[in-house]
Amino acid sequence: xxxxxxxxxxxxxxxxxxxxxxxxxxxxxxxxxxxxxxxxxxxxxxxxxxxxxxxxxxxxxxxxxxxxxxxxxxxxxxxxxxxxxxxxxxxxxxxxxxxxxxxxxxxxxxxxxxxxxxxxxxxxxxxxxxxxxxxxxxxxxxxxxxxxxxxxxxxxxxxxxxxxxxxxxxxxxxxxxxxxxxxxxxxxxxxxxxxxxxxxxxxxxxxxxxxxxxxxxxxxxxxxxxxxxxxxxxxxxxxxxxxxxxxxxxxxxxxxxxxxxxxxxxxxxxxxxxxxxxxxxxxxxxxxxxxxxxxxxxxxxxxxxxxxxxxxxxxxxxxxxxxxxx
Amino acid sequence: xxxxxxxxxxxxxxxxxxxxxxxxxxxxxxxxxxxxxxxxxxxxxxxxxxxxxxxxxxxxxxxxxxxxxxxxxxxxxxxxxxxxxxxxxxxxxxxxxxxxxxxxxxxxxxxxxxxxxxxxxxxxxxxxxxxxxxxxxxxxxxxxxxxxxxxxxxxxxxxxxxxxxxxxxxxxxxxxxxxxxxxxxxxxxxxxxxxxxxxxxxxxxxxxxxxxxxxxxxxxxxxxxxxxxxxxxxxxxxxxxxxxxxxxxxxxxxxxxxxxxxxxxxxxxxxxxxxxxxxxxxxxxxxxxxxxxxxxxxxxxxxxxxxxxxxxxxxxxxxxxxxxxxxxxxxxxxxxxxxxxxxxxxxxxxxxxxxxxxxxxxxxxxxxxxxxxxxxxxxxxxxxxxxxxxxxxxxxxxxxxxxxxx
Numbered sequence: 001x002x003x004x005x006x007x008x009x010x011x012x013x014x015x016x017x018x019x020x021x022x023x024x025x026x027x028x029x030x031x032x033x034x035x036x037x038x039x040x041x042x043x044x045x046x047x048x049x050x051x052x053x054x055x056x057x058x059x060x061x062x063x064x065x066x067x068x069x070x071x072x073x074x075x076x077x078x079x080x081x082x083x084x085x086x087x088x089x090x091x092x093x094x095x096x097x098x099x100x101x102x103x104x105x106x107x108x109x110x111x112x113x114x115x116x117x118x119x120x121x122x123x124x125x126x127x128x129x130x131x132x133x134x135x136x137x138x139x140x141x142x143x144x145x146x147x148x149x150x151x152x153x154x155x156x157x158x159x160x161x162x163x164x165x166x167x168x169x170x171x172x173x174x175x176x177x178x179x180x181x182x183x184x185x186x187x188x189x190x191x192x193x194x195x196x197x198x199x200x201x202x203x204x205x206x207x208x209x210x211x212x213x214x215x216x217x218x219x220x221x222x223x224x225x226x227x228x229x230x231x232x233x234x235x236x237x238x239x240x241x242x243x244x245x246x247x248x249x250x251x252x253x254x255x256x257x258x259x260x261x262x263x264x265x266x267x268x269x270x271x272x273x274x275x276x277x278x279x280x281x282x283x284x285x286x287x288x289x290x291x292x293x294x295x296x297x298x299x300x301x302x303x304x305x306x307x308x309x310x311x312x313x314x315x316x317x318x319x320x321x322x323x324x325x326x
Numbered sequence: 327x328x329x330x331x332x333x334x335x336x337x338x339x340x341x342x343x344x345x346x347x348x349x350x351x352x353x354x355x356x357x358x359x360x361x362x363x364x365x366x367x368x369x370x371x372x373x374x375x376x377x378x379x380x381x382x383x384x385x386x387x388x389x390x391x392x393x394x395x396x397x398x399x400x401x402x403x404x405x406x407x408x409x410x411x412x413x414x415x416x417x418x419x420x421x422x423x424x425x426x427x428x429x430x431x432x433x434x435x436x437x438x439x440x441x442x443x444x445x446x447x448x449x450x451x452x453x454x455x456x457x458x459x460x461x462x463x464x465x466x467x468x469x470x471x472x473x474x475x476x477x478x479x480x481x482x483x484x485x486x487x488x489x490x491x492x493x494x495x496x497x498x499x500x501x502x503x504x505x506x507x508x509x510x511x512x513x514x515x516x517x518x519x520x521x522x523x524x525x526x527x528x529x530x531x532x533x534x535x536x537x538x539x540x541x542x543x544x545x546x547x548x549x550x551x552x553x554x555x556x557x558x559x560x561x562x563x564x565x566x567x568x569x570x571x572x573x574x575x576x577x578x579x580x581x582x583x584x585x586x587x588x589x590x591x592x593x594x595x596x597x598x599x600x601x602x603x604x605x606x607x608x609x610x611x612x613x614x615x616x617x618x619x620x621x622x623x624x625x626x627x628x629x630x631x632x633x634x635x636x637x638x639x640x641x642x643x644x645x646x647x648x649x650x651x652x653x654x655x656x657x658x659x660x661x662x663x664x665x666x667x668x669x670x671x672x673x674x675x676x677x678x679x680x681x682x683x684x685x686x687x688x689x690x691x692x693x694x695x696x697x698x699x700x701x702x703x704x705x706x707x708x709x710x711x712x713x714x715x716x717x718x719x720x721x722x723x724x725x726x727x728x729x730x731x732x
Contacts, residue, residue: 042542043542043543044542045401045540045542047397054551055551058547058549058550058551059550059551059553060550060551060552060553060555060556061556063531063547063550065545065547066545067542067545068539068540068541068542068544068545068546068547068548069540069545069546069547069548070396070397070400070427070540070547070548070549071548071549071550071551072393072396072397072420072423072549073393073419073420073423075389076389076390076393076420078390079385079389079390079391079393079394079397080393080394080396080397081397082355082383082385082390082393082394082397083353083355083383083393083394083395083396083397083398083399083400083401083403083405084397084398084400084401084540086352086353086355086381086383086394086397086398086403087352087353087381087397087398087399087401087402087403087405088401089381090352090353090379090380090381090403091352091402091403093379093381094352094379096522097352097402097403097523098401098402098525098537098539098541099401099402099541102542105542122386122387122390123386123387123389123390123393125386126385126386126387126390127390129386130383130384130385
């Protein structure tokens with residue numbers, strides 16, 4: 001049934017994230033959350049790590065959430081979700097308690113890259129290992145945007161942030177982006193996917209699939225950030241799309257089936273795999289973003305752009321291999 | 327009339343685990359740490375043998391243990407965890423979140439010295455580090471009390487006037503690993519006493535009164551961003567709840583007494599009525615001190631003691647009432663506040679007597695750090711010092727360290 005979701009279905013389903021929140025104009029996180037909530041299938045409880053999304057949607061006494069929602073702390077969204085899921089299971093077992101009346105409750109955790117790659121990684125890995133039935137959505141804006149653009153494990157190489165400034169000696173962040181979704185998949189959890197707000201149907205379908213599997217599911221959504229990536233707000237979806245078109249952020253799914261992690265390319269990336277000439281140079285993605293402007297001005301840094309292109313090619317090849325395309 | 331009870335040979339940790347088994351909470355999320363580990367081990371056996379309906383979440387850290395309890399309790403579950411020392415320190419961030427979300431979680435603290443240097447033996451540095459976190463803190467004298475307090479803790483935490491998490495503190499090894507005869511209530515009596523968890527209601531965004539839990543039928547937002555325009559008012563609500571807690575602790579302790587024959591209050595005096603000199607303290611040492619008081623009484627010394635059972639809320643009136651007419655008080659602290667004027671218990675006890683017209687002389691004795699033993703002989707040294715102060719009418723040195731070299 002998850003295959004059949006259409007734009008019309010999405011439009012007809014009422015929003016569960018209400019307007020009036022204080023996310024920036026052009027912020028992808030709001031779009032992502034609205035889409036995720038469009039994919040919910042019944043009673044749902046949300047837990048949200050500290051970050052832009054939490055801060056901007058729940059300034060007391062206001063809340064944008066039309067679903068039960070809890071913010072605990074920065075590093076423990078997965079642990080909080082574990083507790084909610086455990087509570088439901090216990091109540092279901094005895095038939096007592098406020099959640100016992102539901103056939104099923106979907107538990108969704110939202111966290112940014114800081115709360116996932118870095119400070120929240122231990123809790124996330126632990127929850128995967130224990131096998132709680134919950135969906136973890138990483139909205140990855142590739143830095144600590146809520147505190148003012150500091151580098152995280154999700155920040156790509158050469159990106160300017162306030163703690164990896166583009167200096168006269170060091171050209172932005174020196175390390176590569178951590179392959180968090182593949183690390184999640186290696187936990188041998190039932191479902192892992194990457195997704196993008198530029199491909200809403202693909203995203204919604206993946207969310208539904210993540211909710212439907214028994215056990216932990218992890219969806220890594222790239223979330224362009226107008227303030228931190230330094231581009232005009234109307235370019236968010238264009239940039240999100242370019243990330244996929246350049247294979248900087250390929251879209252795929254990984255399911256753990258019969259003792260194997262089975263990777264599958266999703267349609268937008270599958271097209272590129274079939275027709276490699278569709279793959280755009282990463283430069284097209286980089287040049288739209290002020291956080292990479294030092295690669296183009298005052299002098300074009302072909303060496304660094306090439307390095308990033310090589311990384312993209314290597315990662316793309318790896319994903320193609322995993323997906324059985326090489 | 328007390329109900330029929332069964333005597334069991336249990337150490338402190340087993341007594342806690344057994345009480346939790348009888349309460350049968352929805353969720354236990356815990357992580358092993360000496361000297362608390364026996365609690366999770368025993369409880370895991372109850373789970374493995376199907377003796378409880380609890381979801382046992384064997385988390386990967388204490389931080390996640392309490393985080394999972396927050397999620398569970400917010401979803402309407404009864405949630406329990408247990409820890410000690412460094413584990414409690416790792417939970418520190420979430421302690422404040424649990425209490426400010428007004429979640430009635432119960433946690434056993436098996437008191438142990440904080441690192442570093444690393445040490446596994448008892449003192450109160452762990453619990454004292456959590457004293458400002460908005461949790462109720464009950465200190466137990468023996469394993470019997472640990473058993474009894476764990477059962478009462480749910481009623482206190484979930485009381486509509488309170489709605490705060492409760493720590494039940496028992497000294498590591500001295501209680502946790504020492505076999506004691508523990509009188510236990512029948513399962514059904516415990517279940518009836520604890521009852522089902524009831525929920526307070528709040529107004530949701532549409533002005534409807536709904537239970538304060540994460541229920542998809544009545545969605546509410548828990549743990550929002552709360553800035554200078556409301557944060558202070560929310561802190562006042564926590565202050566008010568803590569202010570209402572003493573009455574509830576006493577009521578529940580009395581009701582439990584009618585059931586079990588063991589009544590508990592905020593403070594427990596021993597031979598204090600006509601005493602001229604008295605010690606005040608927390609935990610298992612106060613049990614040892616009773617023997618010393620008895621010995622002194624045999625010699626005709628008017629000695630007594632006051633054990634503080636509830637450190638948070640701090641029972642100001644009860645302490646004043648019990649101690650105001652004493653000549654000399656020795657406050658025993660099993661924790662140190664570096665750079666402060668005396669230990670934490672001493673600071674608070676001296677403070678509350680400032681407004682009294684007649685004040686006892688109050689002296690501080692810091693003892694037992696890192697599990698340094700406190701046998702009757704050492705307590706006798708303290709009483710002798712109190713006698714000397716009573717005779718001379720002056721305290722030569724206000725803060726003394728007992729049983730330490732150099």
